[in-house]
Amino acid sequence: MRSIRSCLCLATLIAQVACDAVVDGKLSFYTSSWENWDENTARWSAYEAPTFSAVFKPETEAELSQGIEYLAKYNIPYLATKPGGHGNVPTLGNYQNVVQINLDNFRHAVMNSDHSITIGGGAKMVDLIPTLHRAGREMTVGSFPCVGVHGVMLGGGMGRLMGRYGLISDALLQAKVALWNGTIVEASEKVNPDLFWGLRGAGHNFGVVLESTYKTWPDEGGLHYNADMVFTDDSLDGVVNTYREIVQDGLDPSLFLILGYMYDADAKKPLLIMNVVYAHNEEKGRRVAGRFASSPKGTAEPITRISFKESNMNFSELGSGKAVPGVCDVNLKNTLYTASTPSLFETGAMKAVYESFGSFVRAHPGANRSILLFEAADGKAVDALPHDYSAYAHRGMMTTNAIIQATWDEDEDGIVAEAANAWGKGARDLLAKPEVSGYDKLHAYVNYANRDEPLAALYGYDEKRQRRLTALKQKYDPHGCFNAYRPLPLDMSGWELPTASGAPQRTRDEL
Template sequence: MVKAKFSTWASALCFLSLCGDAAAHPAATAAACKADLKGLLTDPARHWAVNTTVSFPGDATFANATERWSIFSAPTYSAAVSPGTEADVSKVINLARTYGIPFMARSGGHGYAASFGKLQNGLSLDMSKFNTVKIDSAAKTLTVGPGARYRDILDPLYNAGFYVQTGSCSCPSVIGVAIGGGVGRLMGELGLTADALQSVRLVGADGVAKTVSATSYPDLWWAIRGAGANFGVITSATFKVQTLASNNNGNVFMLDFYLPKEKSLDYFKVIEKHYSPMPANLAAVLVLNWNSTLNVSQVGSDWIFFGTEADARKALAPILALGAQYISATIPWNKIIAISGAGYDPENCLPNKPRNSFSLNQKVYSAVGWQQGFETITDFFEKNPGGRASQIMLELFGNQATAAVPASETCWPWRDVRGFFQAQFVYDATDSATQQAANTYGAKIRSQYAPYTGYSKPTVFVNYARGDEPIENVFGADKLPRLAQLKHKYDPSNLFAYGHPLPQSYP
């Protein structure tokens, strides 16, 4: 025991002397820091649980523990811990606080921010082993761990007779989405994913695991629903779910089609005229992309109606009148992501792509604004063949249930939002010319579209934020004073500093 304690003390002293202040000690090499961190993590005094994995570059498990959906401004790691128990999550946070180890929690690896790249040679706290999915039919709740992704809950929920708010892709972590707010096709009927939250288990900067809910740590409960990555690591979350019987037995009507660019403006005008605002039970995802077979730009569309086909055809009459070649079907709720949009989900979820996004919230729909963005990205496609896997995505959702939640209920600031505009650029990681062009065109498209969003300034949903936006445009100027106070209260040493970090004082 004495030997183990001495080893821990010596390793900590070495770590602090070599890595604690890189600016003051420029001779401290990355290799020395890696060796130090390895010594700390492999010391027998750690007493990791048998199902906890510690890995390092070159280990078979290290790549999975650090994998990301986007490698834009990606963090780099010298080590990874994949805890198997909540106690080991606490242990990692205590080590990070005690020894000044920069770290970031990873659930589905889907997070995206320019600030991620500030974490270099740090520690990945990989939560993928917390992938449990539990449905309580009597209580009508779903409890998941941070390693559970949307694709893990769809079939179990449906088979048990339930549904819940989800996003547009299968690969993000359910909890990761929820703590940023969580937007999707059911915003009109059910609100945000965060609005379905009942409680969470959270390990804070003090290393203590606690249950957070409306009645337990209510100030923290307010903050984690919209800015959760700043306040701790969530080990489980419980959501309220809805019965399929309450919504056409879980069946939805899907309408998919493509239109050439020549018809795009007329189509956009139909949407602006008839669907702004969108009905509560109707949602659309439009993709403005490049058809590599025909070598032209096009508009792909997926419309989902929560209800019967007869009612759907009435609601979609202006769209059906366009005369496009449609694919339509009645499908179960749990198959929306897999089937809709011509099955784009697997491609959209491929990891380790340099996805480079420029996003904005939409309060109103603007045909002119969309068309201008389409013209600009078409110009990008024509001049930059290496970037033709890029796209503009328009998510158009109802917001009736979202807006019905009082603004004071959560820290999520955009209760009036009705959609999201994303210019997302994809290219080969070694193609620096296309990357440079993407940066130029992305900034231009975002700037062009900002006046058409319905907001007086360019606002953005935190899970879609690039990280170069003013912090007020992400978290809301009216929310920031309280958020900053809570950040100072619950994370005074700023351990959770890399995912759209909050200040500890504002203004």
């Protein structure tokens, strides 16, 4: 049986629901006996992940709207996602046995005559990036092909070209959104501007985006200088302080830097890596990469570069994720923490985190795919827009983001998960200290967040902004149907809660 298209089958799926409620008996629901169940329900991370009692895989917008209307009518919790969804905030794990609204039939990416691009709600970076490239256009996109465009954009949307073009959401021109009751509305500067504002930074909260349209830019021939380097352990001071000098000198808008800690399982110690990408200018890129070349003997903070690969990549290759193989593998277990700074974190803390990373993985070798990235981009394009331009709350703040990602596979008794969270949280807390980050409070990008950050750290400490967000939640999601992803509170007291709730408003038990 491929699809559940009859009342009878649907009744076994959602036993409490009256059969005659199925709209024309034509909704594409699937149960776990479906031959394609596993590939459709796989997640990038299997840790604290949502689980599904059924998959609703609409083929048309009308069917999607009818399905949501149906689920709403019977108070059935649901989550919009796609195969291999990369969302990792642990509140997603509060969604157990919900209906998956599978957006895999909405992966179109179409260039328009005005050079804007329209993409479907289920599109991944791999759908967006080559389409732009073929048209000789570019925009800020995520760095890996497997990640969903909308999950990224709705939190703001960071990427290698953000120094030039701002956030992915800053390029959004309009979106088509199915609300909690199935009603489809447009959101743009002119139509439902309040929803348009909220979608760009707190957008996981309001509905299912069926389609969205973005401004794009000419790719100027489209080549991007890329350098990948590996250093010895004792280069840590030299590399970190060179990185700091580059950031403090003022990053060029075309430059994107990643300093990474990976783990060398053979040598049983961390690896220090650096990725330099400079858009459209090989010479300038080389100059930056050259600052990380091995230094002469006797240098106070020596750098020993043991591997150096440079190339020029087109826009499509740049987004193909080749730089970090295996990043798109599904069904591993991951927990993420994050902190940010207007410059670079203090060197001693970055060294301490390098040490703690090594200790964590040595004690739990199954976690040897863990990774810690310090990503830096110039903030001028993001800051050029007014602070209240969109719901993204961190303009002018996140020059460098730390992405602390513990990854493991086997863990029958939960010991690795406990250690992974202890390490990740400890590293985040150290990096977020005022004397290390330069901020008196934590500022965290929602798409890299965990569950313990105050909501204000994700969506803004300003009470006026919080009131605006809560009013939007009340207006567009009054029953909390879209509460899976670090949800906004429906009343102001929710901003005071110490940790995230994120439970679906209604559970199957309550039906």
